Amino acid sequence: MTKLKETVMHYVFLLAACVSIAAVVLICVYLLGNGIPTMFEIGLGNFFGKVWKPSQDLYGIFPFIIGSIYVTAGAMVVGVPVGILCAVFLACFCPHRLYRVLNPAVRLMAGVPSIVYGFFGLMVLVPVVQRLSGTSGKGLLTASLLLGIMILPTIIGTAEPALRAVPRSYYEGALALGATHERSVFSVVLPAAKSGVLSGVILGVGRAIGETMAVIMIAGNQTKMPGGLLDGLRTMTSNIVLEMGYSTGIHRQALIATGVVLFVFILLINTCFSLVKGREAK
Amino acid sequence: MKKRMLALLLSALLVVGMLAGCAKTEEPAQTEEPAKTEETAKTEAPAAETPAKAITVVSREEGSGTRGAFVELMGVQTDEGDMTTEDAEIANSTSLVQSTVAGNAAAIGYISLGSYDASVVKALQVDGVEASVDNVKAGSYAVSRPFVICYKEENLSELGRDFIGFIMSADGQAILADKGYIAMDEGAAAYSAAGLTGNLSLDGSTSVGPVMEKLAEAYMAINEGVTIDIQQTGSGTGITSTIEGSCEIGMSSRELKSEELDAGLTPVTIALDGIAVIVNQSNALDGLTSEQIRQIFTGEVTDWNQIG
Numbered sequence: 001m002t003k004l005k006e007t008v009m010h011y012v013f014l015l016a017a018c019v020s021i022a023a024v025v026l027i028c029v030y031l032l033g034n035g036i037p038t039m040f041e042i043g044l045g046n047f048f049g050k051v052w053k054p055s056q057d058l059y060g061i062f063p064f065i066i067g068s069i070y071v072t073a074g075a076m077v078v079g080v081p082v083g084i085l086c087a088v089f090l091a092c093f094c095p096h097r098l099y100r101v102l103n104p105a106v107r108l109m110a111g112v113p114s115i116v117y118g119f120f121g122l123m124v125l126v127p128v129v130q131r132l133s134g135t136s137g138k139g140l141l142t143a144s145l146l147l148g149i150m151i152l153p154t155i156i157g158t159a160e161p162a163l164r165a166v167p168r169s170y171y172e173g174a175l176a177l178g179a180t181h182e183r184s185v186f187s188v189v190l191p192a193a194k195s196g197v198l199s200g201v202i203l204g205v206g207r208a209i210g211e212t213m214a215v216i217m218i219a220g221n222q223t224k225m226p227g228g229l230l231d232g233l234r235t236m237t238s239n240i241v242l243e244m245g246y247s248t249g250i251h252r253q254a255l256i257a258t259g260v261v262l263f264v265f266i267l268l269i270n271t272c273f274s275l276v277k278g279r280e281a282k
Numbered sequence: 283m284k285k286r287m288l289a290l291l292l293s294a295l296l297v298v299g300m301l302a303g304c305a306k307t308e309e310p311a312q313t314e315e316p317a318k319t320e321e322t323a324k325t326e327a328p329a330a331e332t333p334a335k336a337i338t339v340v341s342r343e344e345g346s347g348t349r350g351a352f353v354e355l356m357g358v359q360t361d362e363g364d365m366t367t368e369d370a371e372i373a374n375s376t377s378l379v380q381s382t383v384a385g386n387a388a389a390i391g392y393i394s395l396g397s398y399d400a401s402v403v404k405a406l407q408v409d410g411v412e413a414s415v416d417n418v419k420a421g422s423y424a425v426s427r428p429f430v431i432c433y434k435e436e437n438l439s440e441l442g443r444d445f446i447g448f449i450m451s452a453d454g455q456a457i458l459a460d461k462g463y464i465a466m467d468e469g470a471a472a473y474s475a476a477g478l479t480g481n482l483s484l485d486g487s488t489s490v491g492p493v494m495e496k497l498a499e500a501y502m503a504i505n506e507g508v509t510i511d512i513q514q515t516g517s518g519t520g521i522t523s524t525i526e527g528s529c530e531i532g533m534s535s536r537e538l539k540s541e542e543l544d545a546g547l548t549p550v551t552i553a554l555d556g557i558a559v560i561v562n563q564s565n566a567l568d569g570l571t572s573e574q575i576r577q578i579f580t581g582e583v584t585d586w587n588q589i590g
Contacts, residue, residue, distance in 0.1 A: 216374060
């Protein structure tokens, strides 16, 4: 009887595992099956060109690829130092009472819907940048600032447990050798948690490149090549969402093909992530 | 002890920094305040004070019904296609255009006249004609477009036919006119309930959607037992789903393209809508010519000072 139960449950678990794998496979097949023929139909030169004007059959997504990379890089510049230092603080410096407030606050940040972040950006960051710079206020700088804030919980959430997982003996050994608390943390504990911290950063990259709703509201969404920190730009994700509603025919296919390129980026990021994780396991 | 002092000092610095930031945002807001009251008391308007700033052009995304109609009517669309400047900011909904323009003194954009909110932004006169329902109806306001619903003859249920009948009746047209759109048929007969029940699904333009919600509400109040489901996904999607049969009636804020008509759709124009060209309320400008609007949206004119 128990044997039968075990066999049945075994297959139930197997089915559950299959569902998630099937979902990924279906998405892959659908995206690649629709996207790659489209790329060739449009022409690779056209598709990776610099001009996006669907009404004239020009589907160059190069500015959006650059836009996505710029925005993600900007978010890293803002978010990574703050995120890592915050994780270090939470793991090694934070008094217990303060931790009880800060930790839920960081978790809450992760739960805030991205559209709310976008609204915050539109109502608070955009006017500030507008006044300081004299431009429209929407653009790379604003998007980087906001995304930098948005990826904080991802980075902190991965980096902090990694720092806590460093054996206490490392830290004590450093202290015994005469290092101060700060020096032990930054020269011994942080390097020891390197791969965990790095995976946090990579997950943050994934979050930043995939972010859509918040970016649409504050990036300006111009189709031209981004020229500077205050220039507006459009990311791949925003391009898909912006035009999906009204597109027909090859225009829609081109948007799906944009999704393929985005998917490849995410795959690359995830591969990096597993490589880093794999190194940690060794 | 030293550390605690340092932490205190740092947090004090942060607070001061934040306050400074707040003060900075408040200061110009105050200077904008009188501009807003000017709007209500136009007689007191001081000498024109055009913002000495680069124009921020706000446009809709490619494929939007509003954009399609606007570029065609304003001559932004040439034989070479849609020539909207690449520097234009793109907003993907009417409300986002309105809030962007409301928050940027140098911005110009365009939205459906029915969604225009005079307390948030300012509509410009085009060629000296005020953007109003009367002027669109009279044909003197240049920027107007049709609201179209479409269906496939073989997919249309009796309920769908009755609902279209309701929209085109005096009752339905009154709702459209009440919302600021221009009714197509002024002498239509009143609607009498046919006593049908069932479900009806509509999909399409975000410009037509809000008024369609009102129409559906009124229809459901008369016909108990009818559920009308309205999705607002954009003209293109709505038309596609109607062709594919996933919804019965599609809503579009532009004329149907010939390829869409070829797919077997029957279009019905339910109303006309004006497109309002909007600027920030602090903008002293009252009107532009269509030529000036064309130049702004194609990027030939990039500064407010270039406009007389």
